[in-house]
Amino acid sequence: MKSVLKILAFAIAFAAIGQSVYRAHADQSMADYYEKLSAHQRLVELLNEKAVIESTGSVLPLNKRQVIEKTMEEVVRDMKSFESELKREEPAI
Amino acid sequence: MTRQLTFQDLTVAVLPGGPGLSGGTLKELQALGKQTNVLFVEPEGNGEDWSYEAILARVVDRLQEMPNIILCGHSFGGVLAAEIACNGVLDLKGLILMGAPFSSSARESIRNQFSLHMTPELRAAGEAFSAEPGNETFRKWLYWYRDLYFSPRFIEAGSKMLASDNVEHRAYLGAAKAGADKEHLLPLLKSLRIPKLFLAGEQDQLFCVDVALQEAGNGGFEFRRVKDAGHFMAFEQPNEVLSEIHSFLNTIVAQRNTEGV
Numbered sequence: 001m002k003s004v005l006k007i008l009a010f011a012i013a014f015a016a017i018g019q020s021v022y023r024a025h026a027d028q029s030m031a032d033y034y035e036k037l038s039a040h041q042r043l044v045e046l047l048n049e050k051a052v053i054e055s056t057g058s059v060l061p062l063n064k065r066q067v068i069e070k071t072m073e074e075v076v077r078d079m080k081s082f083e084s085e086l087k088r089e090e091p092a093i
Numbered sequence: 094m095t096r097q098l099t100f101q102d103l104t105v106a107v108l109p110g111g112p113g114l115s116g117g118t119l120k121e122l123q124a125l126g127k128q129t130n131v132l133f134v135e136p137e138g139n140g141e142d143w144s145y146e147a148i149l150a151r152v153v154d155r156l157q158e159m160p161n162i163i164l165c166g167h168s169f170g171g172v173l174a175a176e177i178a179c180n181g182v183l184d185l186k187g188l189i190l191m192g193a194p195f196s197s198s199a200r201e202s203i204r205n206q207f208s209l210h211m212t213p214e215l216r217a218a219g220e221a222f223s224a225e226p227g228n229e230t231f232r233k234w235l236y237w238y239r240d241l242y243f244s245p246r247f248i249e250a251g252s253k254m255l256a257s258d259n260v261e262h263r264a265y266l267g268a269a270k271a272g273a274d275k276e277h278l279l280p281l282l283k284s285l286r287i288p289k290l291f292l293a294g295e296q297d298q299l300f301c302v303d304v305a306l307q308e309a310g311n312g313g314f315e316f317r318r319v320k321d322a323g324h325f326m327a328f329e330q331p332n333e334v335l336s337e338i339h340s341f342l343n344t345i346v347a348q349r350n351t352e353g354v
Contacts, residue, residue, distance in 0.1 A: 089219060090269040091207040092111050092235060093168040093194065093299065093324070 039074035046071055098349045100342060103161045103186065104130040108152065110168030110192075112136055112145075112272065113231060113265035117258050119167055121331035125338060132156075136264040143267030149173055156183050163342065165189040168300070168324065172272045175312070179281040187288045187345045189338060192300045192324050195308055196276045202304045210241045210298060222262075231262035244296035244323040251325055283313035288348065290315050290341045292334060294322035315341075 034042050046068050050060050105125055109116050116133030125131045134155055139147040152173060156162055162183050166174030171193025178188050194200055215237040222230040235242075236256040243251035282289065291314035293305035302318055309316040317337050322329040 089223070090273050091203055091241075091299065092113065092238070092265055092269065093192070093203065 039071055039078050043068070043071045043075050098161070098346050100129040100346060103163055103342060103345070104132055104159050105163045105165050105189075105338070105342075106156055106159075106174075107131065107133045108164065108166040108170030108174050109133070109136070110166075110170045111260070111265055112148065112169045112173075112268045113261045113263070114167075114170075114235075114255075115259040115261070118254065118325060119327050121327045121334070122165070122338070124331070124335055128339070129342060132159075136261055136268075138263060138267065143261075143263040145268040145271035148264060148268050149176060153177060153180075153182055160184045161186050163187040163189060163345070165191070165338070166193060167191045167327065168193055169269070169272055172275050172278075175278050175282055176275065178285060178287070179278055185287055186349070187290070187341065188282075188285070189290045189292070189341060190309075190314065191292045191326055191334075192294060192297060192305060193291075193308075194300055194304070195279050195282075196311065197274065199300070199304050199308050200273050203300055206241065206299050206301065212237065212239075215239075226262055226266060228260050228262050231260050231265060232256055232258065235260070238299070241299045242324045244294065244321055244329055246321065247323065247325075247329045251323070251328060254325075254328060279308070279311040283311065285313070288315070288341065288345050289313060290317065290337065292317050292319055292326060292337060294319050294324055294326040294329065296322060297324045297326075299324050 034045070037045065046064070050064065050068065053060050053064075105122070107116060107119050107122050109118050113136060116135055119133070123131060132155075134152050136148050137151040138144075139151060156177075162185050164174035164178060164183075164185060164187075166172070166189070168191065171190035172195065174188060174190065175193065175195070177183060178185055194203055215234070218230070218234040218237045222234040224230075232255065235258070236252050238255070239248050239252050242255070289312065291305065291309035291312070293300070293302045293309070293316070295302050295318045297305070306316055319326040319330050319333050319337070322333070327334045
């Protein structure tokens with residue numbers, strides 16, 4: 001009986017480690033994927049994700065909300081720099 | 094027997110810079126008229142259209158029927174001259190550029206110099222021009238370029254010259270940005286089989302001489318530094334500029350007559 005419990009405990013621990021490794025890998029892939037997107041594209045994807053989560057009646061996790069806020073700030077920064085680029089006067093020559 | 098080409102057969106078409114400056118900023122080149130024909134081509138729009146393309150088309154319209162043209166453009170006028178030369182629409186015998194930038198790196202260098210030499214007066218004049226675009230505010234803005242445009246000895250006289258120039262601010266507003274990215278013209282200029290001269294003011298603080306040298310090399314130009322001159326070299330050192338242009342015209346005439354016109 002003891003040995004059966006040992007095996008069971010080992011299997012549960014192994015599954016838990018496996019799952020966390022899998023999730024870490026999935027998170028990393030997602031992070032890599034997002035890394036390649038512009039802030040604007042990233043924001044669009046994140047807002048889509050938010051809409052899907054909220055449509056099921058679930059509440060958006062805090063860390064997701066923080067990522068969205070951070071990305072929004074990044075988009076605003078990008079837009080401001082684009083705007084000032086447009087406004088930049090060309091020296092008369 | 095083929096008739097020999099003479100100085101009297103040539104027309105030097107002078108294109109001022111800015112965009113929006115007048116031929117008055119290059120009036121010293123009128124002296125070329127003692128030996129050859131000189132025509133100052135002022136910037137003109139098409140009605141209310143002051144785009145780069147509209148200004149370019151007006152210049153071509155004015156020169157299209159003329160034989161034996163030498164285009165001589167200062168700064169932005171040089172960009173226009175080069176664009177026309179590359180289009181091959183005129184009977185062009187030579188191209189003279191004075192401090193004309195093409196590449197993105199040259200433009201970047203100009204923007205950096207502009208920022209580096211920014212003064213409170215230049216900034217305020219630029220803001221006033223943006224807030225109320227007009228010839229008067231445009232002139233005042235140009236006046237405050239001062240040491241960016243002129244070598245120390247000519248700052249006062251040069252700024253005064255610009256402050257009374259017959260400017261056209263709509264040309265600047267309509268064409269300055271479009272004319273700021275003309276890097277693609279450099280290889281075309283290089284392949285152009287006409288004599289080409291590039292003059293640069295040794296003390297030009299806006300379009301530095303080393304950057305100009307690189308542009309000239311990439312466009313296949315013969316390069317000459319004008320000593321004790323800034324961006325407005327014809328105003329600052331008229332004799333030296335006239336002498337360079339004169340030798341250049343001499344070469345064109347001699348070359349053409351050797352090859353047969």
